[in-house]
Amino acid sequence: MQIDLDILFTWGAVAKKYHKDEIIFYEDDLALFYFQIIEGSVKIFCTNEDGKDFTQGIFKKGSSFGEPPLFLDEIYPSNAIAQEDSVIIKISKDKFLTIIEEYPDINKRFMQLLALRIFNKTLTTKAVVNSKPEYRIKAFLEHFKKENANEIKGKVQIPYTRQEIANFTGLRVETVIRTLTQMKNEKKVEITNHKLFY
Amino acid sequence: MQIDLDILFTWGAVAKKYHKDEIIFYEDDLALFYFQIIEGSVKIFCTNEDGKDFTQGIFKKGSSFGEPPLFLDEIYPSNAIAQEDSVIIKISKDKFLTIIEEYPDINKRFMQLLALRIFNKTLTTKAVVNSKPEYRIKAFLEHFKKENANEIKGKVQIPYTRQEIANFTGLRVETVIRTLTQMKNEKKVEITNHKLFY
């Protein structure tokens, strides 16, 4: 949970429903609100000139998203879309910034959150700039495992389609599939019944 | 200037000289200090398995670098090297975090700094994941111009070698050169006497 719901509502936040595939904000929109997910999930992505999507991140229940531009008077560098029917709480930028100032512990947690985002983006960039598909996919799997690090031991099922992995890694579906079967033969991943484990 | 030097010294910071090409920290080192450049410049970079470097950023006089892991008890995801003989002020992580708590305006500026880094990294990732060399280079040039945005009007000279541009974009030198001459023919950049203008 990012900011306590009581606090958000006290300061005048409102919850809004979004249908699956509804756009929450567009690239180049000015950032005017702080968003926090109460129910559902949100994908942040960019589209390049030839229509290929790149997934910058997926955010789940309890997470906030799209905060950085709020601190900068900037536009969004990516789009946000509801991946499923979702309920999202919104509060204006000004109020959000005030909350950040009023509550030192929230402030501190945001600093850590931003630092973590940078850390992860550094790793992502490093992985993605590397041409080799296997390296990119391994980095993606590693990252997923770390995020859901309940159990370091043992294989974890990867709950993404090949297409989604392609969008995360900047590869094409076919390349993802071919690389994964290769990795399977080399025992680097496990595939049972089309389901992927790492 | 990131943190006022008086404050840093009051809290027990020390300045240290680094020679050109001296490593300041290595990837996988635990982050123990806050660094701020008094004189010189620092390059943050990663090296991938086949020895190719990727430049994550270059920091100049007055800037801090390598802060995100301080907030996270994390290791560095990249290396830092002095690009020239430099003087860098160091202060322990604990003291740095204390300063952040004690001075609200410094806190605020750091929040903005981290937000800006995320914003830029989002753009970088977006550019780098795109296969087309021209797009990657254009994004790099755009970014440089924005950072040094004294004069939006008119061409700016790009003070980097082709190799450095290659390291920023994840391309090979030859590809950078060929793409640049192509862009020159299409009047997208200007090249005079091997010097590049955008």
Added chain:
DNA sequence: CGGTTCCTTGAGGATGATCAACGAGGGTGG
């Protein structure tokens, strides 16, 4: 002038993208 460092060009090869087609599973309605 000799030695670096950087820039440039060409030829060839490796590999990911593209295009086209098909297979497999799951859900729905008749």
Added chain:
DNA sequence: CCACCCTCGTTGATCATCCTCAAGGAACCG
């Protein structure tokens, strides 16, 4: 229970392009 559809996974053939390797030229500096 079956027929249909829709999404997801898979495979093969071909293409485009960036990388690689090799060589030489240009600028700069002591």
